[in-house]
Amino acid sequence: MNTREAPTRPRTETAPDRVPHVPDELLLDVRGLRIEYGQGDAARTAVDGVDLALRRGEIVALVGESGSGKSTLAKSIIGLLPAAARRTAGSIVLGDTNLTDAREKDLEKIRGVRIGLVPQDPGASLDPVRTIGSQLAEVFRLHRDGPRRSRRSVRADVIRLLDLVGIDRPEERLKQYPHELSGGLKQRVLIAIAFSLQPELLIADEPTSALDVTVQARVLDVFERLAREFGTAVVFVTHDLAVATDHAVRIVVMRRGRIVEDRPVADILAEPEDEYTARLLEEASPHPRAEARLVSVAGPGATPAIEVRGLTRDFDRAGEHHRAVDGVSFGIAQGTTFSLVGESGSGKSTTARMILRLLDPTAGQVLIQGEDVTSVSGDQKRELWRSLQLVYQNPDSALDPRLPVRKIVGEPLLNYRIGTRVERDGRVADLLEQVGLAPGLAGKRPLELSGGQRQRVAIARALALGARTLVLDEALSALDVLTQAQILRLLEDLQQDLGLTYLFISHDLHVVERISTTVGVMRRGQLVETGPTADVFGNPASEYTRLLLDSNPGHRLRALTDSRSTAALSSSR
Template sequence: MNTAEPRAHPDSPRTRMPHSPAEPLLHVRGLRVEYRHHGTATPAVDTVDLTVGRGEIVALVGESGSGKSTLAKSIIGLLPAAAHRTAGTIVLGDTELTGAREKDLERIRGRRIGLVPQDPGASLDPVRTIGSQLAEVFRLHRTGPRRSRGSVRDDVLRLLDLVGIDRAEERLGQYPHELSGGLKQRVLIAIAFSLRPELLIADEPTSALDVTVQARILEVFERLAREFGTAVLFVTHDLAVATDHAARVVVMQKGRIIEDRPVADILATPEEEYTARLLDEASPRRRPAEAGTHPRPEARNAPAIEVRGLTKDFRGKRGQHRAVDGVSFSIEQGTTFSLVGESGSGKSTTARMILRLLDPTSGHILIHGDDVTAASRQEKRELWQSLQLVYQNPDSALDPRLPVRDIVGEPLLNYRLGTRTERSTRVAELLEQVDLPPGLAGKRPLELSGGQRQRVAIARALALGARTLVLDEALSALDVLTQAQILTLLADLQQDLGLTYLFISHDLHVVERISTTVGVMRRGHLVETGPTAEVFGNPASEYTRALLASNPGHRLRALSESRSEAMRAARTPRSDLSALSTQ
């Protein structure tokens, strides 16, 4: 990766000398934030104290609804209208932020506090090029004499190189829709880095990124902290990432900070049971009971999914691009096959072709032995009764205007199945299958937690009696505790209903836990496939080895291995130890 730095002006924050990590920068004292709806006040942040030093990386972790994002938004002054600070102070250096006017906060944002938001799709302007959006930062926060267009362009190119975006010259003229999710997230990180702020708030910045890109981005965070004294508040639900890269971990639960300690101390002796649960669920280890490793008897029949020589070409202004190149694999009924790889590897394109949402350029797709490659519109409609998709983000997949009962029952209505009473009974059965209480049937998606929304999405996918589910990054937006609950649900449904899963993911920890077999994709090619334990334990491809090496959780893995060794040693009989000592 090109490590050239964007050019800095003499009075730019980027030229400040690094500070000692011990020197405090951010002080939050007694902060309380409430959300008010229909006259009811609900505390989201409750009497929180937090300090972040210059050059320090602090991970703010907790499950969905713990208050971590509300705390981060309070610091930068971007709380939604329903949120109100009712107590406490926030000080950055010698500047009081809680009493600052909006005009003053606008000058602070970007220059002294940078923000990397979670959702690049909602944060980038769809009608402006990437180059113009990056250049705008230097125009809005100009210091010193007016700069030439060429000078700003040089800075923009260096920023793109800094965050690992390839073909930087070409990217300047592209629009957000022409970039993958990972590339769009890196553009947001480049924007946040552009003025070298004193404090960088990263709100789940790597949740949508594959492990190799994730590692590169986190290395940039570390470099900023080390070389420029940038303080980084890293908001994440991924403890594997947090423990690898942060100096301290701050654990939030129900709006309160319950632990604030160095990473080594948290790993060795978590003081709270909640923290121990977070660490346990984040620890990288295979759990055969949850991984669908016992195919049902029907697995001897025709594969649930079989693709032969699948190829997809896209034509664009710059010519033809082959996104998927001669991919072949099969998935036995009642098992889970995971496709993994970096952004742009072709895994989601492959899934869309299997679902017949995208026509292949060549090759064949067989579902339960039937060739559906050239399926007509009516044949696709019939296919979708047995083959369904569970989307990545339940927030955008569920209609916010409809109650849960209508969302789950919508496929039944569309296919004109059953009477109103029969549909109502079926919806109740589906909610019970995904462990949702009947009382939620009348609620709308915004009234549910992230895990509950994903359960609703799964129930809807099963409404027509689907035998095979395609789960495209279906757990990436969930915290580790919620992920564990959904993994258990998927395992139970697979066991009870004989379901087959095609699981698309960049999260190798989740893949290792859920999969029977794994396929690794790179640049449109399937470079390796096989049983999960074999691929993860003894990868045949150099690329797979590199992918696994980038997998976060090194400190958690080392801790887990040392504990396993200690347990094995404790179980070894003394007579065996004596025999070993004499050899």
């Protein structure tokens, strides 16, 4: 491996204070990097001539929509590009070490020791059949430096790491398996693993996209503390500009493989130089629901589209009794959107599954259009699902990858034996047009579509049988901010045109504020607050709701939006 003359820090045994914070010391230097997928005429450029510099202790956010090249850039730094990708130009230097042409065996010595990776999905990254303690201890065994360490010494380091990333009762957690931890705790375990050997650089690839706001805030605080106390540099890959503006020092905006803007957060917020950055900021800023959309299509006293009364669900697992939903009651007026928010495990999705009759309630009632469907089964459920449909969180797993779009959308029509083949084809064409998909996409398979296009296909399929009520369970969480905005506009237009009713479940309070007519806040299985969106967000009655709102990322964006609104109001007087 080649070296480039650069200041270096002393590397000693893994003492917690061995990394001084030297903010002006260059750590990572990427120059003219070009990454391509495929070869010849089929080659596609994912990263196109990128320059990126990072100093010790600096948190830099890489932002951009899906396909912008941000994840490819991050993976190229740590040498984890897929086999189909190759570097065709440029260099990568970490401290005094040139990684550009490093061999795999050399990169293996650097990964974990000098560069740590925090992946996006903790569920897929932790071994489900091994305890948390054994997975953390393995890092010290794989990267043994110096004499063999005792089990007691390794255990002490593992406990210290769990405590460092804010995991309570670390001694107990050592014996637990991943399925016994919440999403936030699993993500913090991954941070502990990535930081176990105190690397100079942490690469975090969308590490909080699936977490609720309170857990997200705690996880992001860990990154800030590591940067502040140990001088660890962090490359934070995210599509969430609200998160980036709150926690990063600099924002690097990527589009179509190129960096279009690389500046301090304050400068970008004050005046973005690139039109694309301005669009990202506009869509990430708070968008309270317009007053014109607060009007239900049904008049006063009309039958609610959905009504639940005292809904309760108990689970018995391994001899332990757990009440997941506890006496929940609410109604959703026809043509409106009711959002359920709350932390992971609050009971939101369990409530939705009972409403959809995918799960039997222990007690309580579910009424759809005034009809009690609590005990329906068999053909009655099939009939219910004509009018009540689910849009899943992840279209990648919800759509059959083997089928073209026309068959995916037309499958419910075929299953319910509706119409002739010609009539079904006509209905599919109408549905694709309704959700804004070009006719030419009907023959494509899901993997040939973008994330936003796949979610439009999922919505079209949900509407195929004429459903007027949709349950959307985290249906936008996997989408970047611009694609989210497009799907939100589609949902609003469909609601206006078709009089649709939505039960919307999300941990993204920005999205909830924009789409909701009314909001319900759940905690530990109970509904702690309900009301019009403006009231709940503007003047929350519950202390827990205030905690959620305080944890909601985007404080700097909201401050900017408020100041511009005040200035606009003053100038109009």
